[in-house]
Amino acid sequence: MFTHGRLRPTIGALLALAVIVAAMVVVTAVLCTVVSVSLATIETQPLTMPSAGALLRSAGAAYLMFMMWGTIGFALGSYARSAALSVGLGLVWTVVVENLLRGVGSALQLVEDVTAFLSGTAAGSFVGAVTGGGEGTPEVVDVISGPRALITVAAYIAVAVVATGILVRGRDVN
Numbered sequence: 001m002f003t004h005g006r007l008r009p010t011i012g013a014l015l016a017l018a019v020i021v022a023a024m025v026v027v028t029a030v031l032c033t034v035v036s037v038s039l040a041t042i043e044t045q046p047l048t049m050p051s052a053g054a055l056l057r058s059a060g061a062a063y064l065m066f067m068m069w070g071t072i073g074f075a076l077g078s079y080a081r082s083a084a085l086s087v088g089l090g091l092v093w094t095v096v097v098e099n100l101l102r103g104v105g106s107a108l109q110l111v112e113d114v115t116a117f118l119s120g121t122a123a124g125s126f127v128g129a130v131t132g133g134g135e136g137t138p139e140v141v142d143v144i145s146g147p148r149a150l151i152t153v154a155a156y157i158a159v160a161v162v163a164t165g166i167l168v169r170g171r172d173v174n
Contacts, residue, residue, distance in 0.1 A: 010078070010168045014161060017074060021066045025059050061130040065123050068153045071160035072119065078164045094120050116144050122152035 040047045050058075069090075076086035098120040105112035115121055121143050129146025144152070 006168045007165060010164060014071070014074065014164075017070050018067065021063060021070055024066060025062045028062070029055070029059055057130055061126060064150070064153050064157070065126060068119065068123065068156045068160075071157050071164075075160040075164045075167075078167055117152065119152075119156050122149045122156065125149035126153055 037047060039045075073086060073090055076089055077083055080086045080089065098115070098118050101111055101115050101118065102121070105115045121141065124141040125144045126146065126149035128142045129149055
């Protein structure tokens with residue numbers, strides 16, 4: 001069936017993104033397990049695997065966070081119509097702007113309140129909630145609670161998907 005518009009291909013691309021992210025999480029978990037077992041064997045250390053629940057919780061958290069960053073990148077790419085510009089904007093935002101805001105946030109209460117809603121803060125707090133904290137681990141923070149971090153990550157995914165859908169549906173040409 002032939003239809004007009006770009007929404008159907010965009011939905012397909014978002015579904016492909018979801019599948020790719022899931023595959024990436026599985027491959028990463030397998031590679032990390034292989035490396036951990038190899039190192040434990042080489043160092044003749046006892047092998048202690050986490051529980052199935054802990055593995056699933058970690059994989060689910062990784063999936064949600066990769067989806068958040070992926071859908072934000074997808075939205076940036078759709079709006080900018082340029083892969084290089086969207087990657088550059090994403091990197092500048094996460095590496096420079098968010099870190100500057102967190103640094104200034106300790107001095108200004110308003111900025112500190114705003115940083116609680118940033119994507120990097122939500123992602124770091126979500127990892128901290130799932131793993132039990134990240135003492136000394138960069139970007140793993142406990143600024144917001146685990147449930148609030150989960151809601152914030154899910155909200156970023158939803159807003160990115162809806163904003164992309166609205167933009168693409170309104171376009172009449174590629």
